[in-house]
Amino acid sequence: AQTVTQSQPEMSVQEAETVTLSCTYDTSESDYYLFWYKQPPSRQMILVIRQEAYKQQNATENRFSVNFQKAAKSFSLKISDSQLGDAAMYFCAYRGDSNYQLIWGAGTKLIIKP
């Protein structure tokens, strides 16, 4: 069975600095998708970035980028120029190519210090 592990329950960063959130996963599938979602307090889950496993190039969305290491089964999220609005729970999620359910990590709470 696939699993997703986020080993950092909480991270803090100074506003305007860069922070990296870690995620590792376990799977025997060769084709799959990885996602980072953001869940602000009392607000809905929002997609931050997605990565297809067959793509070697790391995905980037403005200040958000990933470091996808397929052999190491690692999928970290880098947030550059952190802003107060980035404060939220960040969840890493996995979806197999033949299965449509998302498998989630436990989340990392990101605190932005002004």
Added chain:
Amino acid sequence: DTGVSQDPRHKITKRGQNVTFRCDPISEHNRLYWYRQTLGQGPEFLTYFQNEAQLEKSRLLSDRFSAERPKGSFSTLEIQRTEQGDSAMYLCASSLKGDTQYFGPGTRLTVL
């Protein structure tokens, strides 16, 4: 495109009562998913629909839980004889085919 909507946003009920939640997906999204999220945890998959067909159900979905998606549009999730352990946030998401899932605001259930 108005996004995924869920109703109600909050529900407080007494143990043993039945509750029903509704989810309206993004129009033209043919896949609809239900997840459950307890405090401080990541979501857990419950079930998903492709159009009106319920294609997968988690072992978490006991006999007290039932979901429907008549006509492949909105979906309902019913919990019968609620228990305190059912207290959680119930999230709905939709996607176009197997693409990215977009989430609604959730329904927070509290069972007293």
